[in-house]
Amino acid sequence: MHRMTPTQARHTRRAVLQSAIDAGARCATADPDLFFRTDAEPQITWQARRAEAIRVCTGCPVRAACEELALRNGDGNTRVDDMVRGGLSGTQLAVARTAQADRLAAAVDADRDTERRELRDLTVLVQNEVTSGLDKRQDGTRLSPARAQTEQNQLVGLLTARINEIRTARRARTGWGVAA
Ligand code: SF4
Incomplete structure (x- = not known):
């Protein structure tokens, strides 16, 4: 286990x-x-x-x-x-x-570290998706170019939205209203 x-x-x-x-x-x-x-x-x-x-x-x-x-x-x-x-x-x-200042400071650091790792992983996913072949799924099945483009756009859009959400939260915590 x-x-x-x-x-x-x-x-x-x-x-x-x-x-x-x-x-x-x-x-x-x-x-x-x-x-x-x-x-x-x-x-x-x-x-x-x-x-x-x-x-x-x-x-x-x-x-x-x-x-x-x-x-x-x-x-x-x-x-x-x-x-x-x-x-x-x-x-x-x-x-x-x-x-509980000491305990909370450690907890907040861990939360931020989690965000950093998630941002890094999401960014890699977006890069991989953008540079990947459009017409072939991981399981090997082929898609029409239009369908493949639509699916890729949707996935990149979802990943980018999550990246922006994390960045906005991080910026807001440091006193900035909008994401960089
Ligand atoms: S979840 Fe809502 S009801 Fe429950 S402790 Fe928090 S504020 Fe109170």
Whole structure:
């Protein structure tokens, strides 16, 4: 049986967390506005909604995964009380992030390393696809030139979209709004 190394396990952690949340988030059927304070919302009304949001999180089966992903994403701010994630307010998340700074820094590095490897692999795939023969599939079957061109364009389009998605996320994290 193939076992993952600790490094491989760290690299897949973010995807595992996101999949768990996608599958089990209790807030998937709740009002998304419940979890975020609106601009200029008075503290008194936000407090009531924040308590309700935390109640939803309390019974959520993926609460731990949600909190970990929020911390990895850098959600929360000690000076701004405007959100709830993983059962914690934004200020509580910021405090938890500070308390777990070393562990989170290692986790974020692993996440970014995963992105770097994925970018490199996708770029190689695009290059291979663009330089490959158009009319022959890997299994040896032949396609008409038009069909082959269409399939190649679709595949290159999908790969390029994923590359752009990763680049946009990386740029956004470093303060840039659009991908290079
Ligand atoms: S812990 Fe709260 S915010 Fe996170 S997925 Fe569950 S309900 Fe949603």
